[in-house]
Amino acid sequence: MTQERANHVLSMIETMAQNGTAPEEGCSLFGVGFDAAFEKLRNKYIRDQFKRGRSSEKFIVGPFGSGKSHFLHQLIEVARSESCVTAKVTLNKNVDFTRYMLVFREIAHELRTPRSQRHGIRALIQEAVAYKRNQVPDNPAAAEMLLNGWISALSDVDYKWPFYGQLLRQACAACAENQEERLESLCRWLGGEMDNAEHVKLLKAPKITSAESNLYAIRALHTLAQFVRQVGWSGTVVGFDEAEQGFQVDTRKKQRILSMLMADINGLNALQNGSLLMAYALTPDIVADFDTFPALQQRVLHPGADFFEGNVLAPLIDLQRRQNREQELVEIAGRLVSLMYSHWADSMAVPEAEALGQAQAAASRLAAEDLSSSVRRTLVKEVCTMLMNIYDDGWAFVATGQETEV
Structure with a gap:
């Protein structure tokens, strides 16, 4: 020890x-108390679904002090032990869930590769390049050839947002060639600073209007998850802790949040080769609000047995049933x-x-x-x-x- x-x-x-x-x-x-639950999540999602490129969502439900944060943190630890990239975002009044580009920035800022304590897009790119180089540790020339071939092949990936994928490839190339200034600009844009005029001009990036920002933020997250798979890591797990704080808003805004959750679920179902698991820690009153958005309620509520009764596919994980x-x-x-x-x-x-x-x-x-x-x-x-x-x-x-x- x-x-x-x-x-x-x-x-x-x-x-x-x-x-x-x-x-x-x-x-x-x-x-x-949850050893069996984590083994179910490990086997069904991180090993089985991730291997097939599938993506899913989970809602961890319980009152204040019931262990939601502990469950979420332990899920992230399980994911890291299975070679996953992870991010844990604490939602509060400063992180407006209806502004998904802001949420994406927080996710990008908190990203961690499986064996690193560093956070963020820059660390992700650097760890990806190092991961590929280390596949041939005793032959530097062969390692560089393998790395350059992998970077070149990134152009052929069918990304949800092709331009974002293109800049991910450019960031890997800049990192491999030690182009620090260009890498910094690329990573800041890739991390969500897409309204920075200097980076937009330098990278010849498209201008994203406020009306489009939520859509492109979701596409950026899904493309990032696809990239993680291309590196060779198992997948990506994103956890939202204390989500009830971010969801305690007026009725109109709450409906927009529920609409975003619905769009999130639909996007995950359509995502190909992404291997992305989104987990939200929520109090029961927030889940009860799903009743006001029938489309979301029908997607989240599951007939028959719940998660702790053996239905591993149930989206809700109710910690009160322990x-x-x-x-x-x-x-x-x-x-x-x-x-x-x-x-x-x-x-x-x-x-x-x-x-x-x-x-x-x-x-x-x-x-x-x-x-x-x-x-x-x-x-x-x-x-x-x-x-x-x-x-x-x-x-x-x-x-x-x-x-x-x-």
């Missing part, structure tokens, strides 16, 4: 003690204690068995006392606070919530 990994675990526990929210990285280390709540909370408490002690046992002033007993007692107490949807978050905060107190100075929260010195 590296010190870097141990430090990451400590920072993760510390952050969750402060606010109880799911960390950006590491959710799979203490994920509980196992016994007390059992889940007890397991979460146990995973958190085990995670901390597996990395920092020498720094913990209390034996692991004692900390585990306190954590599981807290889980049982909260399951009996707290009927709200946020009980999971409350437990995570309490257990992580207990662990940090033990780590810092030997103080721990006992099951009653009172402090005691050890």
Whole structure:
């Protein structure tokens, strides 16, 4: 176990003690209750559908504090482990979902390749070129020949937006030839700065009107997903976290958002060789609004068994349909204690068995006392606070919530 990994675990526990929210990285280390769900998603979508170039969407539904962010983050971790490019976008009032070019910019800004911590279009292009070069690591001349042949062949791909695909090819060529200034201009335009007059002129790009921007933003995203497949990665997973914040708007605007979602689903169904999975974390009240848009409702609601009853094709993943709540909370408490002690046992002033007993007692107490949807978050905060107190100075929260010195 590296010190870097141990430090990451400590920072993760510390952050969750402060606010109880799911960390950006590491959710799979203490994920509980959804192992079977992630295996279904891995096998059906990331392995099966992605291999065939198919694209889909999922709506992860649950009240505040029910674990939507954790589920979404863990899905992204699963995707990265399967050689997927990923992006996680947090929606809020500053990201207007009706302005899809703005949404696309956020997606492009958050893109990550499977084995890199870097984000953005420029990193994507550089990692793509490096990925192709590394296929012949011991023969530089052959590697360059392979890379140049691949870049040339990108011209023959049937992209959803041919011009965007053309500039992706030019960006790869600029990267391969170390043309830094041109690469920068290409990547900024490819990342959504399509209204920048300087880049438009330099790249001889088409002028996109405000009325056309949503359409071209969707085409850009789909073309980008097709490019990811051309590199050799498995596919692309885009997750929208806290989407209810971005969807809490007036009725007129909400109808436009629902219309955009409908267009998104239709576009994914028509996308060829894209291997794109779009996942939205939503509260039940937002999903209830789908009833006001019959076309969307009919596409999302699925007859018969739901996702957790075995219907892996169901678009809705309702986290409220999960196992016994007390059992889940007890397991979460146990995973958190085990995670901390597996990395920092020498720094913990209390034996692991004692900390585990306190954590599981807290889980049982909260399951009996707290009927709200946020009980999971409350437990995570309490257990992580207990662990940090033990780590810092030997103080721990006992099951009653009172402090005691050890």
